[in-house]
Amino acid sequence: MGGQTKDAPHATTAHRRVHRPQSSLRLGLTLYSGRGRFFLELRIYVQITRPIVAVIEADAAARRLLRSLLSSLDAEIQDYDSAESYLAAERETLGCVITDVWLPGMSGLELLRRLRADETSPPVIVVGEETDVRAAVDAMREGAADFIEKQHMDVAIMRRVAYLLDRTH
Numbered sequence: 001m002g003g004q005t006k007d008a009p010h011a012t013t014a015h016r017r018v019h020r021p022q023s024s025l026r027l028g029l030t031l032y033s034g035r036g037r038f039f040l041e042l043r044i045y046v047q048i049t050r051p052i053v054a055v056i057e058a059d060a061a062a063r064r065l066l067r068s069l070l071s072s073l074d075a076e077i078q079d080y081d082s083a084e085s086y087l088a089a090e091r092e093t094l095g096c097v098i099t100d101v102w103l104p105g106m107s108g109l110e111l112l113r114r115l116r117a118d119e120t121s122p123p124v125i126v127v128g129e130e131t132d133v134r135a136a137v138d139a140m141r142e143g144a145a146d147f148i149e150k151q152h153m154d155v156a157i158m159r160r161v162a163y164l165l166d167r168t169h
Helices: 061-072 083-088 107-114 134-140 149-169
Strands: 022-025 029-034 037-041 046-050 052-056 074-081 096-100 124-128 147-150
Touching: 029 149, 052 061, 052 083, 061 074, 061 134, 061 149, 074 083, 083 107, 096 107, 096 149, 107 124, 107 134, 124 149, 147 149
Parallel strands: 052 074, 052 096, 096 124, 124 147
Antiparallel strands: 022 046, 029 037
């Protein structure tokens, strides 16, 4: 297959699993007559979708961990293996983006800068190592909603994402 193996996907190939449980409410409006009488029927179609959280992490095990940590939230989790695959994917309105500082190709900080250039960008949480003090400072200066150390991710990430989703929706 063009020199690619199953374990090494192309940099722009989106690695995302999408689960979209949705509910819908259907009502409508119809006007008709019969034998001199008019009948009115009201129908409204509403589709309710959950907020989307994009997880951008090169390490598959870390992506699985983040998905697991966020699974109890009422949100749709989409995961990507690189910033480029995230940018190449069709993006709907997002509730939140979680990105690692160190990604292959475009870094998490470069992605943050690019997203912040757009006025309608979602809140971005940057995840990094405890020793990434400089990256943490840069992320906060660039407008990140938060910087969370990977060592403390299991405690902080779900609470922070839930807070951001409540504020954006």
